[in-house]
Amino acid sequence: MRKISKRSAVVLGAAGVVVVAGVAYAAWSSSGAGTGSVSSTTSVNSAITPGSSGTALYPGGGTDFTVTIDNPNDYPVVVTGISAGSSDEVNGCAAGTVTSAIPGTTPGTIAAKGSRTYTLHATMNANAGDACKSQTFTLPLTATLASNA
Amino acid sequence: MSRWRFGVPAGALAAVVLTWFAIGPAPVANTANGNGIKQFGIADVPGKATALFPGATGTRWIRLANAENFPILVQTVTAAVGKPADGRGRPVPACPATSVRVDALPRPVPVAGNGTADVALTTHMLPGAPDACRSVTFPLTYTGTAVKP
Numbered sequence: 001m002r003k004i005s006k007r008s009a010v011v012l013g014a015a016g017v018v019v020v021a022g023v024a025y026a027a028w029s030s031s032g033a034g035t036g037s038v039s040s041t042t043s044v045n046s047a048i049t050p051g052s053s054g055t056a057l058y059p060g061g062g063t064d065f066t067v068t069i070d071n072p073n074d075y076p077v078v079v080t081g082i083s084a085g086s087s088d089e090v091n092g093c094a095a096g097t098v099t100s101a102i103p104g105t106t107p108g109t110i111a112a113k114g115s116r117t118y119t120l121h122a123t124m125n126a127n128a129g130d131a132c133k134s135q136t137f138t139l140p141l142t143a144t145l146a147s148n149a
Numbered sequence: 150m151s152r153w154r155f156g157v158p159a160g161a162l163a164a165v166v167l168t169w170f171a172i173g174p175a176p177v178a179n180t181a182n183g184n185g186i187k188q189f190g191i192a193d194v195p196g197k198a199t200a201l202f203p204g205a206t207g208t209r210w211i212r213l214a215n216a217e218n219f220p221i222l223v224q225t226v227t228a229a230v231g232k233p234a235d236g237r238g239r240p241v242p243a244c245p246a247t248s249v250r251v252d253a254l255p256r257p258v259p260v261a262g263n264g265t266a267d268v269a270l271t272t273h274m275l276p277g278a279p280d281a282c283r284s285v286t287f288p289l290t291y292t293g294t295a296v297k298p
Contacts, residue, residue: 032291033290
């Protein structure tokens with residue numbers, strides 16, 4: 001019977017191991033697949049509430065007053081603008097008797113669920129009538145905000 | 150007599166090698182995807198995602214599911230972001246899919262045989278995402294690779 005030589009056995013054995021190892025490495029890989037999703041949050045409008053009302057007004061006079069703007073969202077925001085204000089009619093005192101200008105800047109970030117106070121300036125018309133004495137004026141205001149994460 | 154003299158005849162050794170060839174690739178034939186291991190699953194973990202807003206970084210937890218009865222090492226997972234839809238499933242063309250990015254799997258994750266592993270991917274919404282991206286859902290398509298460790 002033909003006998004295998006040591007050299008042949010070593011060569012064949014090594015070749016077998018290398019080939020089998022190579023096949024095994026290539027075989028044991030896999031891929032994965034699937035689907036999912038992520039969502040964006042919504043935005044909730046802020047509210048503007050009166051703060052300090054400043055000093056009492058008189059015809060032609062002015063005063064600083066403050067408003068507080070809240071942030072009910074889960075993310076920080078900045079106030080990009082606050083509108084001018086004009087008073088409603090109150091007890092015979094004409095609408096527009098008291099006005100507030102657009103503030104030059106609205107600095108700072110309002111943290112998530114936080115609030116921040118802003119100072120505005122109000123002026124009473126020089127021709128305000130007697131009906132405007134001892135009144136409290138309401139100035140509707142609007143503000144624009146943007147996320148600032 | 151050398152110990153090699155009782156060795157296997159060349160023909161028999163060749164048969165052994167051929168048998169190895171036959172046995173080695175066998176798992177390939179038994180797998181679902183033909184690559185050596187059944188394709189593993191990638192799916193969202195319900196309820197575990199951060200709602201995104203402009204500039205936000207959040208997490209999207211995913212579950213890796215191994216259908217094999219031996220452990221695998223998931224080496225890569227990537228997520229492709231698709232076009233978003235609103236709450237009624239309608240497309241939102243004003244919100245580009247590029248508004249959201251999902252980072253790849255940060256490191257290999259072992260998954261037990263017939264087991265699952267949860268892992269978090271990091272999500273981002275670009276700071277400049279438009280208002281149209283509020284309250285929308287971005288579909289994700291996951292792909293990944295794994296090896297038998």
